Structure formats: C-alpha cells, structure tokens
Amino acid sequence: MWSFHLPTEVLFGNGVYGDMPLPAEEKVLVVSTSGSMERGTLTPVMERMADRSVELFTDVRPNPDLDGIDAAAADMRRLGIEAVLAVGGGSSIDTAKALARLLPNPDLSLSANLREGKAAKSPPLPLTAVPTTSGTGSEVTPFATIWDRRDQVKRSVDGKDVFPLRAVVDPMLTLTLPRDQTIATGMDAISHAFESIWNSDCTPVSTYFAFSSLSLSLDSLARAAADGSDLEAREMMSEASLLAGMSISQTRTAVAHSMSYPITMEMGLDHGVACSLMLPELLRYNAVADDGRLQALSMGLGYRGPEELAEGLEDLQTDLGLDEMYRSCEEVDLLCLDKRMLADSRAVNNMRPVGEEELRRILSDMDARLRRGP
Numbered sequence: 120m121w122s123f124h125l126p127t128e129v130l131f132g133n134g135v136y137g138d139m140p141l142p143a144e145e146k147v148l149v150v151s152t153s154g155s156m157e158r159g160t161l162t163p164v165m166e167r168m169a170d171r172s173v174e175l176f177t178d179v180r181p182n183p184d185l186d187g188i189d190a191a192a193a194d195m196r197r198l199g200i201e202a203v204l205a206v207g208g209g210s211s212i213d214t215a216k217a218l219a220r221l222l223p224n225p226d227l228s229l230s231a232n233l234r235e236g237k238a239a240k241s242p243p244l245p246l247t248a249v250p251t252t253s254g255t256g257s258e259v260t261p262f263a264t265i266w267d268r269r270d271q272v273k274r275s276v277d278g279k280d281v282f283p284l285r286a287v288v289d290p291m292l293t294l295t296l297p298r299d300q301t302i303a304t305g306m307d308a309i310s311h312a313f314e315s316i317w318n319s320d321c322t323p324v325s326t327y328f329a330f331s332s333l334s335l336s337l338d339s340l341a342r343a344a345a346d347g348s349d350l351e352a353r354e355m356m357s358e359a360s361l362l363a364g365m366s367i368s369q370t371r372t373a374v375a376h377s378m379s380y381p382i383t384m385e386m387g388l389d390h391g392v393a394c395s396l397m398l399p400e401l402l403r404y405n406a407v408a409d410d411g412r413l414q415a416l417s418m419g420l421g422y423r424g425p426e427e428l429a430e431g432l433e434d435l436q437t438d439l440g441l442d443e444m445y446r447s448c449e450e451v452d453l454l455c456l457d458k459r460m461l462a463d464s465r466a467v468n469n470m471r472p473v474g475e476e477e478l479r480r481i482l483s484d485m486d487a488r489l490r491r492g493p
C-alpha cells in the first residue's frame with residue numbers, strides 16, 4: 120500500500136516571480152534575509168503590496184534556532200498577521216513555517232511545541248514560499264528543520280498542515296547565487312533525491328520524482344557552479360531541487376541527513392555539504408541489499424551499476440571542492456558522534472538498516488577518502 124499527498128500549488132518558470140499571485144489577506148508577514156532586501160529581491164512584491172499592511176522580518180539566520188524563533192514570534196503576536204510570504208533559501212522558508220504555526224496560537228511557543236510536545240490548537244497561517252536557492256525543496260515539504268542549540272539537537276516542525284499553500288519557483292532568482300551556495304544547496308538537492316530512492320518508505324511516485332531530479336542535477340550542478348549566469352543550468356537545478364523536494368515530501372530523508380546534523384553542529388559545515396559527503400559510501404552500503412532500484416537508477420543515469428555511480432559521485436565532489444571544504448574544517452572525532460547521528464528519526468528510513476557498527480564504518484571510509492583527496 121502507498122499513498123501520495125502534496126497539496127501545495129506549484130508555479131514554475133523563468134520570470135514567474137514578477138507576477139505571481141500574492142496572498143489574498145490584508146496583513147502579510149514577509150520573511151526573508153537582509154541580503155535579499157539589499158539586493159532588491161523583495162522589491163517587486165513589496166511594491167505590489169504597498170497598499171496593504173505588510174510586516175517585514177529579515178532577521179533570518181542560517182540554520183534557524185528554536186529560541187530565536189520564539190523571541191521573534193513574541194514580538195509579532197500583537198500584529199494580527201493573517202498570511203506569510205517567504206522569499207529566500209531553506210532557512211527563510213523553514214523560519215516562515217515555524218512562524219506560520221506559532222502566530223495563530225498565542226499560547227504556544229516553539230519550545231513547548233517541539234521540546235514538550237504541546238500541540239497547536241489553531242491551523243497555521245497560509246504560506247507562500249519562494250525559494251531563491253536550488254536545493255532545500257522546503258517549498259513543497261510538510262516539515263521544517265529547526266536547530267535546538269540549547270539541547271544540541273535538530274528538531275522538526277512537522278505535519279500535513281506544514282505544506283505551503285503555494286510554491287513559486289523562478290530559476291531567474293538563483294542567477295545571483297554565489298558559487299559556494301550554489302554548490303552547497305545543489306548537493307542538498309542531490310542528497311534529497313538519493314535519500315528518497317534508498318528510503319524504506321519509497322513509492323513509485325517518490326522514486327519517479329527522485330530519478331528525474333538526479334537526471335537533471337548530476338548534469339547541471341557543475342555547470343551552474345562554473346558559470347552562475349548559465350540560465351539553462353539554473354533552470355535544470357531549480358527543477359531538480361523542486362522534484363527532489365517533492366520526493367522527500369513523501370518519504371522524508373534518511374540516514375545521510377541524520378548523520379549530517381551533528382556534523383553541521385560540530386564542524387560548522389553547511390547543511391548541503393554535510394548531508395552529501397557520505398553519499399558514495401552509503402550508495403555502496405545500500406547496493407549490498409539492492410532490490411533492483413539502485414541498479415536501475417545507475418543504468419538510467421548512464422552508469423553500469425552502483426559502484427560506477429558512487430565513483431561518479433566522488434568525482435563530482437572532488438570537482439566541486441567538497442573534500443577541500445571537509446579538510447579545511449577543524450578535525451572532529453566523528454566516531455564520537457555516532458549515537459547522536461542515529462538518534463534522529465530519519466536514521467531508520469534507510470533501505471538497509473544502519474546500526475552503530477555499520478555507521479562507524481561508513482564514517483571511517485568517508486573520512487579516509489576525503490582526507491586522502493583525489
């Protein structure tokens with residue numbers, strides 16, 4: 120038995136941002152970053168909503184913090200916000216998802232909701248999500264990643280009501296994305312697609328989305344990184360990111376993501392880099408228990424099998440400088456993080472179960488390869 124549920128309306132195309140449907144409500148909260156504001160990215164929507172009561176929140180931080188969002192929500196509750204519009208990367212959209220849940224629930228804090236399990240009484244505010252990166256897929260998923268620095272864990276705002284009402288994906292918005300962010304977010308999209316394919320909850324629909332995503336991203340990420348103005352490569356990456364987001368909206372991510380959260384916290388590596396470093400090792404690990412899906416994926420992508428695809432991934436990582444990024448971080452004993460890596464709920468989604476011993480071997484192999492270099 121399998122199901123498919125994706126209630127978000129998706130608008131995709133070059134220039135679609137300029138005349139996208141705006142929230143119908145009168146009091147709108149726009150969630151973004153100061154960088155987007157300074158670059159003028161918000162100007163078209165702010166001009167079109169000039170006659171409305173628009174509240175601007177541009178204090179979004181990378182890897183949004185649970186207590187920080189609670190503080191922001193406390194300041195906004197009296198404003199009577201009726202709808203939320205997020206313009207930015209994954210951190211902006213995830214912050215917006217959390218605020219959309221908190222603002223109609225005056226008695227609810229994110230701390231009570233995520234740390235203590237207190238439920239929201241009222242449904243979230245309608246959310247329009249406009250990604251300006253190609254990787255997060257958050258514009259079409261029913262969850263948001265929230266970082267609890269007090270307890271040193273990653274948490275999730277989760278539930279079918281977390282799906283945005285509308286996603287507006289305009290590849291032209293990614294033309295100014297710097298090379299390092301292009302690489303990090305692009306690798307996040309690649310990780311999402313793999314994590315959905317080797318997921319124990321995969322469905323024919325999620326696998327189709329994930330395969331289509333990889334056929335686009337593996338051909339276009341290096342192009343987009345080499346020449347940010349290559350609109351065709353940007354379009355391919357935007358579509359790849361959207362499709363990967365759709366695939367994990369059904370399956371959620373898996374063990375590469377659960378491994379990545381402590382790596383990001385302890386080493387400071389960007390999420391998209393951290394969750395993609397171990398993909399070659401995981402592909403080899405899962406290939407041992409392949410039920411045909413990894414062989415079919417590899418051949419569909421033009422490789423003879425999973426081993427050749429894993430080598431292709433290693434080459435891509437080297438070309439994009441991921442091993443250098445890894446080596447440039449302060450050395451951390453990753454093996455000490457094994458319990459935290461397996462504590463996240465995503466860890467059990469891998470098609471081949473991963474215990475502590477297996478995880479430590481995957482980490483050791485990854486570390487040795489990345490430190491050895493090409």
Ligand SMILES: [Fe+2]
Nearest residue numbers: 307311376394
């Ligand atoms: Fe991710």
